[in-house]
Amino acid sequence: MNESSKHPETTNMVSIYTQDPGPRRFNFLGLEPILLRRIIHLGWPVIIGMLSQTAINTVDLLFIGRLPEEIAVPGTAAVLSSIILLWAFGGFLSSISVGTQVISARRFSEGNWQQTGRVLTNAIAVSVIAAFFITALAQFLLEPLMALLSPSTAVQQLGTSYSRIRFWSLLGMALMSSYKSFYDGLGRVRIHMTIAIIMNIANGIICYFLIFGFSIFGFTLKPMYIEGAALGAVLSSYLGLLLMIIWSLRKQDRLYFGVYRLTQLNWSVAFAVARLSFWSGLATVILMSGVGLFNYIVGLIDQLEGVDAINSSAASIIIHVMMLVFMSCLAFGTSTATLVSQSIGAKVPNLAERYGWQSVLLAVYIVSFLGLFAFLFPEPILRIFMPKEVTQADGLKDAVVLLAIPSLKLAIGLLAPLAAAAMVLTQALYGAGKTRYVMVVEFLLHFGCLVPLAWFLGVVCRFGLLGCWLAAVVYAALLLVATGIKFWRGHWKEMVI
DSSP: OOHHHHOTTEETTEEGGGSOOOSOOOOBTTBOHHHHHHHHHHHHHHHHHHHHHHHHHHHHHHHHTTSOHHHHHHHHHHHHHHHHHHHHHHHHHHTHHHHHHHHHHHHHHTTOHHHHHHHHHHHHHHHHHHHHHHHHHHHHHHHHHHHHHOSOHHHHHHHHHHHHHHGGGHHHHHHHHHHHHHHHHHTOTHHHHHHHHHHHHHHHHHHHHHHHOEEETTEEEOOOTHHHHHHHHHHHHHHHHHHHHHHHTSHHHHHHHOTTOGGGOOHHHHHHHHHHHHHHHHHHHHHHHHHHHHHHHHHHHHHHHTOSSHHHHHHHHHHHHHHHHHHHHHHHHHHHHHHHHHHHHTTOHHHHHHHHHHHHHHHHHHHHHHHHHHHHOHHHHHHHHSOOOSSSOOHHHHHHHHHHHHHHHHIIIIIHHHHHHHHHHHHHHHHTTOHHHHHHHHHHHIIIIIHHHHHIIIIISOOHHHHHHHHHHHHHHHHHHHHHHHHHHOGGGGOOO
C-alpha cells in the first residue's frame, strides 16, 4: 500500500492543498469553488471537534443554570470568571499548538516526515515542562486573581472552588493541543474531531451525575454542584488525551514519524516551537486579561445598579453563545493556518494569500447566517441557559434574560461578522509565523481600546451592559483593520521558519 492510499490528503508525499488550481475562472459571492472545497474539507472536522470541545464548558453552564437560582445566577457568572483564568493559563500552554502546527505543516509540505515527527516529540517535552510550572503558578494566584475578576463575594467563592479543580486539567490541555496541532498541520483533522465528540459525550454523562448526585445499588453520591461540573471536565479531558495517545501509537505513525524516539529530542526544534508559540501564548494571556477586566467592569455595573451578578450572569451567557458561533470561524482559521503554512513551505505564497481571503469571506457568510437566528430569536436561545421554572417564580433568572437580549442582538448582529473576519486573519498570520505582530496588536487594542472604552461607556456614561458590548464592537473593527492590512501587504510571504 503506497502512502497516498494511507493518507488521502497526500499525493506522492506532497499535500494536495499546495497544488495551485490556476487563475480564477469562476466565483460566487467572491468564493472560488476549488479553494472553497479544500477549505471546507479541511475545516468542517475542525469545526465539529472544536464545538465538541467547547461544549464541555457549555454543558457546565447548562447544568448550573438548572440549579436553584441562588446558586444558578452567581454560579453562571463564576463559570465565566473561571474560564477566563483557565484560558489565561491553559491558553498560554495550549499556544504550543501554534508553533507545532506551523512547523509541522512546513516540514510535511517539504516531504520530510522524520523532521515532521520531531516537531511533535519536542512539543510534548515543552508541554510537560511548561505545564508543571504554570499549574503551580495558577493554583498559587487563584484567589487574588478571582478577586480581581469579580467584586461579588458569592461569585469569587464559587469561582475559586470551580477553578481549583479545573486547573488540574492544564497538563492535559497542553498535551492535547500538541497532538491536535500536529495532526492538523498534516491535514488529518478528523482525528481530533472524533476524540472531541467522545470527550463531550463522556463529559455530559459524568457532569450530570456529579452535579446532581445519584443513588444506585445502595451507593449514594451527594450533589457536588459546581465542583462536580469542574471534576467532570477534568476527567473527560484526560480521557480524550488517553485516546489521542493511543491513536498516535499506531504502527504506521510510529514508523513514519518516530515521535517517541528519544533521538528525536532536539533543543533547536524545541526552541523554535516554543519561540513561535510564546508570542501566541502571550497574546492569549493579553486577550484573557482584557476579557477579565471587561468582566470586572460588568461586575461594577452590578454594584452601581444594586443587583447581585445579574449583569455578570448575562455577560457570561452572551459570551458562551458567541463562543459557539465563533468556534466555526476559529476552526476555519485553524485550517487556514495549515493551508497558509503548507503553501509557503511548498513555495506557492500567492496560493497562501488566496486561501486567507477565501476563508475570511466564508467565515463572514457563515457567522452572518447563524447570527440571523440569534438576532431574531434571542430569548429562546437565552432560555436554554436560564430556563423558566414552572414550579417557582425565578425572578433573578428572568431579569438575566431580559437584560441580555439587547446586548445579544448587538453582539450577534454587528460584533460577530467583524470578529469572525479578524479571527481568521489572525490565524492566517499565525500560520505565516507572524505571532509577535498579533501579540502587539492584541495588547494595544485590549488595553488601549476595549477595557477603557467599556469602562467609559458602561460605567461613566451609564450605558450599562450594552455600553460594554459597544466597546467590543469598536475593538473588533480595529482588530480587523490591523490584521487585514498586515495580511494584505504580504511581507509574511518571505518569512523563513
